[in-house]
Amino acid sequence: MSNSPDNIVIQVDNVSKTFQTADTDRVGALENISLDIRQGEFVTVVGPSGCGKSTLIKLIAGLVSLSGGRIICQGEEVRGLNTKVGYVPQESKLFPWLTVEQNVAFGLDSKGYSKSERDQRVQHFIQLAGLAGFEKRYPSQLSGGMAKRASIVRALAYDPTVILMDEPFGPLDAQTRMILQDELLKIWEHKRQTIIFVTHDLVEAVALADRVVVMTHRPGKIRDVITVPMTRPRNIFEIHRQPGFDEAHAKLWNIFRHELNLKNGASAAVGN
Amino acid sequence: MSSNGPTPSTNQPAWRRALKIHAIRFFFVGGFFLLWEVASGRWIEAFLISSPSKIWLAFLKVYQSGELTTNTWVTFQEIAIGFPVGALTGIWTGYIFGRSKALADIFEPIIIALYGVPRTALAPLFIVWLGIGIWSKVGVVFILVFFLNFFNTYAGMKQLDQEFVDLARLMGANRWRLSFRVILPAVSPYIITGFKTSIPFSVIGAITGEFIAATEGLGYYIRAAAGVFRTADVFVGIAVLMIIVILMNKVADLIERRVLRWQTQSESVQVQG
Ligand SMILES: Nc1ncnc2c1ncn2[C@@H]1O[C@H](COP(=O)(O)OP(=O)(O)O)[C@@H](O)[C@H]1O
Ligand SMILES: [Mg+2]
Numbered sequence: 001m002s003n004s005p006d007n008i009v010i011q012v013d014n015v016s017k018t019f020q021t022a023d024t025d026r027v028g029a030l031e032n033i034s035l036d037i038r039q040g041e042f043v044t045v046v047g048p049s050g051c052g053k054s055t056l057i058k059l060i061a062g063l064v065s066l067s068g069g070r071i072i073c074q075g076e077e078v079r080g081l082n083t084k085v086g087y088v089p090q091e092s093k094l095f096p097w098l099t100v101e102q103n104v105a106f107g108l109d110s111k112g113y114s115k116s117e118r119d120q121r122v123q124h125f126i127q128l129a130g131l132a133g134f135e136k137r138y139p140s141q142l143s144g145g146m147a148k149r150a151s152i153v154r155a156l157a158y159d160p161t162v163i164l165m166d167e168p169f170g171p172l173d174a175q176t177r178m179i180l181q182d183e184l185l186k187i188w189e190h191k192r193q194t195i196i197f198v199t200h201d202l203v204e205a206v207a208l209a210d211r212v213v214v215m216t217h218r219p220g221k222i223r224d225v226i227t228v229p230m231t232r233p234r235n236i237f238e239i240h241r242q243p244g245f246d247e248a249h250a251k252l253w254n255i256f257r258h259e260l261n262l263k264n265g266a267s268a269a270v271g272n
Numbered sequence: 273m274s275s276n277g278p279t280p281s282t283n284q285p286a287w288r289r290a291l292k293i294h295a296i297r298f299f300f301v302g303g304f305f306l307l308w309e310v311a312s313g314r315w316i317e318a319f320l321i322s323s324p325s326k327i328w329l330a331f332l333k334v335y336q337s338g339e340l341t342t343n344t345w346v347t348f349q350e351i352a353i354g355f356p357v358g359a360l361t362g363i364w365t366g367y368i369f370g371r372s373k374a375l376a377d378i379f380e381p382i383i384i385a386l387y388g389v390p391r392t393a394l395a396p397l398f399i400v401w402l403g404i405g406i407w408s409k410v411g412v413v414f415i416l417v418f419f420l421n422f423f424n425t426y427a428g429m430k431q432l433d434q435e436f437v438d439l440a441r442l443m444g445a446n447r448w449r450l451s452f453r454v455i456l457p458a459v460s461p462y463i464i465t466g467f468k469t470s471i472p473f474s475v476i477g478a479i480t481g482e483f484i485a486a487t488e489g490l491g492y493y494i495r496a497a498a499g500v501f502r503t504a505d506v507f508v509g510i511a512v513l514m515i516i517v518i519l520m521n522k523v524a525d526l527i528e529r530r531v532l533r534w535q536t537q538s539e540s541v542q543v544q545g
Contacts, residue, residue, distance in 0.1 A: 063438050087442050093435050097457035097534040106453075107443035138534045158443065 007039040009161055009194050010060060015069035017055055017220075029055045031219035032069070037162070040192040044199055044209040046252070048259070052220030053198045057164045060196065061085050074161055083111075086155030088165040092147040094139035100150050101126065101135040107158030125153040128187055145176045152184065156193065165197045169204065181208060182236040189233055202256065206230075206248045207239045214255050223259075226251050322503040327511070330504035339493070344512055346489040347478050350406050351516070354413025355474040361414075362421025362470075363463055367456070369422075370429020387423065391415050392480045399485045409481035409489065416477040417470040424466025428459035461535065464528050471520045475513055 012035040019027040029052040037043055045053050058064045060071055062082035071078040073085070086107070094103045104125050108118045126135055129149040139147055148168065155163050169177045181204060188195060199205050205212045209228050216223040230244040239245055305324045312323035322330075334340040369376045395412045402408035432455060440454040456463070482491025490509050497505035529536065 061438075061442055063442075081441055083442060083444050085442060087439060089435055089439070091435075093433075093439060095436065095440075095454065095457070097460070098453075106440070106445070110440075110444035110446070110449055140534065154443075 008036045009039050009074055010035075010037040010196070011072040012036070012056075012060070013070050013072065015056075015059060015071060016067045017052070017059060017064070018067045028219045030059075031221050033220070033222055034069075035213060035222060035225075037194060037196065040194055042188060042195045042197065042208055042210045043213060044197045044205040044211075045213045045215060046199055046202060046205045047215030047220075047223075048217045049200065051215045051217045053215060054166055055220070056215075057087075057166050057196065057198060060162070061087055061164055084161040086158070086160035086163040088152055088155045088163065088168045090167045090170050092139070092144075092151035094142075094147055094151055094154065096139045099136050099138055100131055100142070103139070103150060104154050104157050106154065107160075111158050113158070121157055125157045128190075129153040130183070144172060145180060148172065148176075148180055149183065152187070156187070156191065160193070162194045162196060165195065167198050167200065169199070169201075177204075178236055184208070185232075185234060185236060202249060202252050203239070206245060206252060207234065207236055212248070212252060214252065216259060224255055319501050319503055322507055326504040327507045330502070331508045331511075334505065334508060340508065340512065343488055343490050343493040343509075344516075346406060347409075347475075347482065347491065347513075348516070350409040350413055350478040350481070350489065351474050351520075353406075354410040354477065355417050355470070355520075358414040358417030358474070359421045359467055359470060362418040362466065363425045365418075366422045366425025366429060366463075366466075367451075367459075369426050370432065370459075371455075376426075383422070387419060391419065392476070395477075395480050395484050398481065404485045404487060406489075409478050409486070412481040413474045413477035416473040420470040420473060421463070421466040424462045424469070425459060428462025429455075431462070432458055457531075460531050464524075464531060468521070468524050468528070471524060472517050474520075475517055479513065 015033045017030040062078050105122045212226045214223045228248045309323050312318050398408040398411040479491035482489040486492040494509035
C-alpha cells in the first residue's frame with residue numbers, strides 16, 4: 001500500500017485551470033495550485049463560493065482537463081478519467097432507478113468483483129451506513145440523511161484510493177449534519193481512506209480534518225494550509241471542548257476575516 | 273351513515289371508491305348507448321348515425337364473411353411493423369444525438385425543419401415511392417412514430433444530469449453499463465412519454481395511408497363503407513381501431529409500470545430517520 005515515497009497519494013503540482021466561456025471570455029478558476037495529500041489523510045478544503053473548490057475536485061477526478069501543471073495519483077499522472085477516486089457530490093445523486101443495494105453495488109459490478117465478494121461488501125457497507133432493511137428501497141423512498149449515507153458508502157464500497165466529497169452535507173439541517181459528520185468519522189476511523197472534503201463551514205472543516213486547505217477568490221489560490229492538532233477519535237457533538245479545536249478554528253477565522261476586510265476595501269474602492 | 277365514524281370521503285376503502293367509479297362510468301356509457309339507440313331514426317336520420325344494434329348486426333355480418341378479419345389483419349401488420357421499428361429507431365436516434373454534440377449540431381436544424389412538415393402530408397409520397405400495398409402505410413406509420421419518439425428521447429437527453437454520467441464513469445462503468453444502467457434509465461420517463469404518445473399516431477398513420485390509396489385495410493374498409501352510406505360498417509371499423517389503440521395502450525402501461533417502477537413506488541411507503 002505504502003509504496004510511493006512519503007506516502008503521498010495525490011500530488012497536485014502547480015495546477016491551473018482556465019475555463020473558456022462563450023466568445024473570447026476566459027474565467028481563471030485556479031492558479032498555480034500545489035498540494036500533496038498523504039495516504040489516509042482527511043483533508044478539508046474551505047474557501048468562498050466560486051473560488052474553484054469544485055473545480056479542484058473535478059480536476060483530481062479527471063472530469064475536467066487541466067490548463068497547466070499536473071496531478072499525480074498513486075505515482076501515475078492523471079490523464080482522462082481517474083477511476084481510482086470515489087466521488088460524493090453535493091446532492092446525494094443516488095441513481096433513482098436503482099435500489100439502495102444496486103446503488104451501493106454499482107462500483108463493484110463495474111470493477112469486476114466476484115459475486116460473493118460483491119454481495120458481502122454490499123451487505124457490509126449497507127450495515128455500516130445503518131441502512132439494513134432498506135436494501136430494496138428506491139432512493140425516492142429514503143430520507144435526506146439516509147440518501148446521503150447511501151451516497152457515501154456507494155463511493156466507499158469499491159475501495160477507491162481517494163474519496164472526493166464536494167460539500168456533501170451542504171443542504172442538510174444542522175442536526176442531521178452533525179450526526180452524519182459523526183458517522184462519517186466513525187466509518188473513516190474504521191477504514192482510514194484518504195478523503196478530500198470540500199465545505200464552506202469552518203467548524204465542519206476543523207472538526208473533520210487533519211489539515212484544512214484555505215483557498216482564496218480570484219484567482220483561486222491556496223492561501224494557507226492549517227494543521228489541526230486535535231486527537232482522534234473525536235467527539236463531533238462536543239467538538240468545541242476538545243483541545244486544539246479553538247486554536248485551529250481561530251487561525252482559520254483570522255484568515256477569513258482578513259479576506260473579508262480585503263473584499264470590503266476592494267468594493268469601497270470600486271465605489272469611488 | 274356512520275355519523276360517529278371518520279369522514280367517509282377520506283377513509284373509505286380503496287375498493288369501494290373503485291367500485292363507485294366503475295359503476296358511474298358504466299351508467300354513463302350505458303346511458304349514452306341507450307340514448308343513441310333511441311335517437312336513431314327518431315330524432316336523427318338513421319343513415320347518419322346508425323345505432324348500436326345496427327352496428328352490432330353489421331359487425332356480425334362482416335365478421336362472419338371474413339371481411340373484417342382480413343382488413344384488420346392488414347392494418348395490424350402495418351402497425352406491427354411500422355410502430356416498433358419507428359419507436360426503436362426514434363429512441364436510438366434521439367439517444368445518439370444526445371450523446372454526440374457533433375451529430376446534434378449538424379442535424380438538429382434539419383430535423384426541426386422536417387418536424388415542421390405536417391407528416392401526414394408525406395403519405396401520398398410514400399404511396400408514390402412504395403406502392404399501394406402495406407409498405408407505403410408502414411412508411412407513414414414509421415415516420416409519425418419515429419419523430420415522436422425521437423423528439424421526446426432527445427429532449428430527455430438534453431435534460432440528462434451530467435453528474436450521473438460522471439459518477440457512473442468514475443465508478444468504472446463501461447459503455448454498455450453507462451448506456452443501459454445509467455443514461456437510458458435516466459431518460460426513460462421521456463422515452464415512455466414519447467412511446468405512449470406515438471401509439472394513437474401509429475393508427476392514424478396506417479389509416480391515413482389507407483384512405484389515400486389501398487385495396488385492403490380498415491381505412492380502406494371505412495372509406496368504402498362511408499362512400500355508400502353504410503354508416504353501421506363505418507362504426508364497426510372505428511370500433512376496431514379504438515380496440516387496437518386500447519390494447520396497445522395496455523401493453524404500453526405494462527411496459528411503463530415495469531420501466532418506471534422506481535418512480536411509482538415512492539408514494540405508498542413512509543420513511544423513518
Ligand atoms: N464548466 C465551467 N465553465 C465555465 N466556468 C466555470 C465552469 N465551472 C466552473 N466555472 C467557474 O470557475 C469558478 C470556480 O467554480 P467552482 O469550482 O464551482 O467554485 P466553488 O466550488 O468553489 O464554488 C467560478 O468562477 C465558476 O463560474
Ligand atoms: Mg462548488
